[in-house]
Amino acid sequence: MSKHDFTAAEFAARLVHVRAAMAARDLDWLVAVHPTSIHWLTGSDAKSYQEFQCLLVGARDEPLVVLTRQGEVHEFETDSAAGEVHGFGGGENEDPIAAFAGVARRHGVLGRRVGLEVPAYYLHPHHYLGLRAVIGDALVTEATELIAGLKLVKSPAEIGYIRRAAVLADLAMARFAGALAAGQSELALAGGIHDTLLRNGSGIAASPINLASGPRSAYSHGAPTARLLREGDFGNLEFGATFNRYTATIGRNFVLGKPTPRMSELHDIVLRASGAMIGAIRDGVPATVPHRAARAVIGEAGLEPYRVHTSGYALGPGFPPSWAEPLHMIGDSPHVLKAGMVVTIEPPVFIGAEGLGARIIDNVLVTPTGAEVLAQTPRDLIVG
Incomplete structure (x- = not known):
């Protein structure tokens, strides 16, 4: 799948539904980790689920922001509907949670009300603990089924x-x-x-x-x-x-x-x-x-x-x-x-x-x- 498999209007409608669900939970930001959540909102078919990845979804008109391993940056940039893409690692090791902290600060995520997906298979326990430490008290809910629930009824x-x-x-x-x-x-x-x-x-x-x-x-x-x-x-x-x-x-x-x-x-x-x-x-x-x-x-x-x-x-x-x-x-x-x-x-x-x-x-x-x-x-x- 890529951004070309659905119309821009369908992707836009999906984002509207996600933001409505976020508003119902009084969330300012959602950190999506499950590859199908990222896929549903951006069209990305990237193999980045093998390492840490996330999609930052703002409750208002913020761009969709992807953080992924460096090897998938070009694919996200050219074949997904993400508005902004950041990479970590590449030819040398880099702590993805430190990279997340930098992106989150840049977009004003920290200190706001944040929901976090905690999906089976796709989030290492060490990364989960790192995200909790970075987000701190702003992490108000584990929103693992927020997007997943919206995806159940198919277009x-x-x-x-x-x-x-x-x-x-x-x-x-x-x-x-x-x-x-x-x-x-x-x-x-x-x-x-x-x-x-x-x-x-x-x-x-x-x-x-x-x-x-x-x-x-x-x-x-x-x-x-x-x-x-x-x-x-x-x-x-x-x-x-x-x-x-x-x-x-x-x-x-x-x-x-x-x-x-x-x-x-x-x-x-x-x-x-x-x-x-x-x-x-x-x-x-x-x-x-x-x-x-x-x-x-x-x-x-x-x-x-x-x-x-x-x-x-x-x-x-x-x-x-x-x-x-x-x-x-x-x-x-x-x-x-x-x-x-x-x-x-x-x-x-x-x-x-x-x-x-x-x-x-x-x-x-x-x-x-x-x-x-x-x-x-x-x-x-x-x-x-």
Whole structure:
């Protein structure tokens, strides 16, 4: 993604929404750290999330100010909507927090009411402590979900990008189904998926592919290995396709030859649980409701202990290691589904003692009256 992927008007509208949310919290400045926050406001696709970075957002008409490692300064200057870009480090080490202090003083951030994003993965504890020391008593709130919450409902342009990613995911799943055969390695099958995605215009997904077969099918996020598939294997697959960083995910179960009754049973359970979730989704529904619908199906089958993670989550543009947004469909979720959100449907059953696991993953667009499934790939068990 770059500043050219959306109109200037869309970027301006996003900033208006952020400033309104800041005003509601009585904030003068927001220090955004999460790469998707920086991406949403500036269009930057830079790899700067590997080191310290931040975006200073003023509550009034201040320019968007980026602080990033020196190697990404030119990219921000030419390919983002940032108004001002500062670099640190480069050929020699430099303390990024000292650089932040200088930029913050220059823009009058210190001494004002400041909110700070504290995102998982992207802010080192030492840098967090350094920011707290520099900002001091002016740090009045951790505003990690301020921008993230505004991003949950997608614009028509964003939904268009997700639809294009879903088409790419279908293409790659068809490649997998056509190549599935005994004697193929998990890695070779994964390579075919990546080949199809990249040749057809997908970017690199934020999270690695999951592909596990045989006894490894009980691994809920098993990476592909050199293991050769053999007749009778059951397995599960999940991957993401992207378009301008907007992600579509898909997951299916597969079998080499005729499935056993237990394999068919597990696949049927997660299929019915997924259907129950989709049937419960519409505008205004609490995120707990689809989760409870899936949980009821799995619980009635006596498999509640093997429902090992969330039933689904909101999906957006992603930077490694995750494409998930903060909304999760789980028992204590505070979120409400709204038209324009895109969420994953993936209630799981993974039984270590049996060496079996099943999960079907689809993305749905929340609509005023229900849910639109974005993938066209059948949800049946793939037989090789």
